Amino acid sequence: MLNADNIKEYLSEIEEALQNDFQRKTLDTFAVAYRTGRANAFSGMDIPGLVKDIARSKDDSLAEMDELYQQFKEKAQALGVHVHLAADAKQANEIIAGIAREHQCRNVVKSKSMTAEEIHLNVALEKEGMKIVETDLGEWIIQLRKEPPSHMVLPAIHLSRYQVADLFEKVTSKKQDSDIFKLVKVARRELRREYVQADMGISGANFAVAETGSLGLVTNEGNARLVTTLPRVHVALVGLEKLTPKLKDALLLLKALPRNATGQQITSYVTWLTGPSECKSSADGKKVMHIVFLDNGRRKLSSDKNFSQILRCIRCGACANVCPVYRLVGGHKYGYVYIGAIGLVTTYFFHGRDKARLLVQNCINCGACKEVCAAGIDLPGLIKDIHARILDEEGHPPRSKLLAMVLKNRRLFHMLLRNMRFAQLPFADAKARYVRHLPSIFMKGQDFRKLPVLASTAFRDKWKSVKPNVSRPKLKVGLFSGCAVDFIYPEQMEAAVKVISKGKSIAQDHPEKQTCCGLPALMMGEKDAARETARQNIEAFASSGSDYIVTLCASCAAHLKYGYPKLLEGEKGLEQKLKAFTDKVMDFSSFVRDVMRISPMLFRKTVQKVGYHSPCHLCRGLEVREAPRANINLVHEYVPTAEEEVCCGFGGSYSLNFPPVSRTLLAGKMANLRAGGISAVGTDCPGCVMQIRGGMARAGIDIEVKHVAELMAEQLK
């Protein structure tokens, strides 16, 4: 669980987590195996269709939360169940403690429940003098270690079997073998005794079916069955968002849950409870059964147009499984109670702003979580929204206020960039085009890669001299350069201009009034500045009359196309221009391959082995995967390398704010590229070029890093 109070402490906790070799190796192995397991488990299924159905079904249920609760209550009460509604964590704990007191329960066995973690139920009941024993193996292990879970589905994934053997040795006072099978036997033996002695069982529930008043529980160990059937009192703690109208709605979620969680087609145990079961130790022969529904902000959230999405979550944990940051730092540094991308968002609502403030900054915006979310939740978008909301509530720091002010004023922004190239001269290696050294205040933690200098002439200032003359054009392309291409790598856009000019009758334009796409401002929580730059770009291209808006920057492309509609939603008078703009946006690789249908005859193909790094916002943001690889293969021999779609660690300002994570992601990327036996790597994003090229240069690795446009232009006949 995150303890840091400020960014300095958080960074030092992150550094510590990065030194945990066992955790790093385990999470790496799991991340790779998970991808294959998930793909196999979903094989032959229409995943986008399933995700859409789940999102729709959950949204419908959320819209009727109160009605479903009433319906469930009536059905369950008719079966003899006591149903409660707790407004918040405190009330839920009091209700459960009250039930225990009323029935003289002292010994509690519990099955895994994130909702119970959310309200810190164990702590509350222990204060009442009760003995609580977790019965899920992972949960039992971390309970014995007095730790919170580090993953929503695999709570003890951060521990080795040797650590578990040592722990069990202490618990049993006997020497223990580290063989996993034997360790499981130890747990089974110890826990059986607890089940038999327990007078109360506490469970969560994955589904609460209103039409029948039934609960559904999904487990792999069968412990929930013992917890809910052996003790004479059963209490289920259930978040209100688990209500579904009918059994078929629950079964729809069940289709995705095990597949998305662990890559299993079906989980080992699915338990349905409809009313109290037989119980010989009760006076009336029936178990005492209570269901405590937890609100804790859920009812209010369910009517929030934007954030209600988070209540669709089925707690599969997939958003952590694929998150490159989680994979490096583990759940104790990437969540509070709820872990991974969803944890970054829910922490704000369930545990407050103080717990969320640092977490929401630690997202590199790679989009991997969104791609696998079983409920179609726009997790990266919501993380940015929470960040912006926290800044609005607490006040924006001077650094981001300044950035916002500068970005809103295009002339000032570009004037500053032009003048900065003079300011950098004393620190620059002009020939190599890297910063030689910077005062340490600017370089803190940044020396894992060389940083580029600003170009002597920005692309916008070269445009007139490189603009091709096309008489009677049939198509017009508007070039959107973005800040990095415009001011650092103008040669990338020059290369693109050369390649595009090989198309028949294509005119090109570079509207002067274009400016930063606004993503950096959004990443810093400066939504107003991001909106303003979006408006400026839409206006700049509206007057250009282009048929396509082509960009070399994957992040710009994804933001222009999909970020702008969200940012400017509902803005009066802009709808048509916005749509006309976003419809035209395209990445360079797709444009030359799919629109120009560029001929291989235009290029000299070599046998040079060239790899590819797939920018997050191209492969997941725009879902462009094949075009850039095919383009490389037109001019060189494209060689696949491992984990091409895993983030390089750039993430714009992220790499400046979280250098330890950026450095480690880059190291992994470079290791994979080196292992591919390639002499060059192409990519479609100036930010990725900056990160990987700078890393290669710093490490002295002889692999060239270029934009795909450059690779192509160099081989034009």
Ligand code: SF4
């Ligand atoms: S966008 Fe990427 S870094 Fe951010 S939470 Fe999702 S997976 Fe993790």
Ligand code: SF4
């Ligand atoms: S947010 Fe999506 S991926 Fe993450 S746990 Fe919830 S359903 Fe699974």
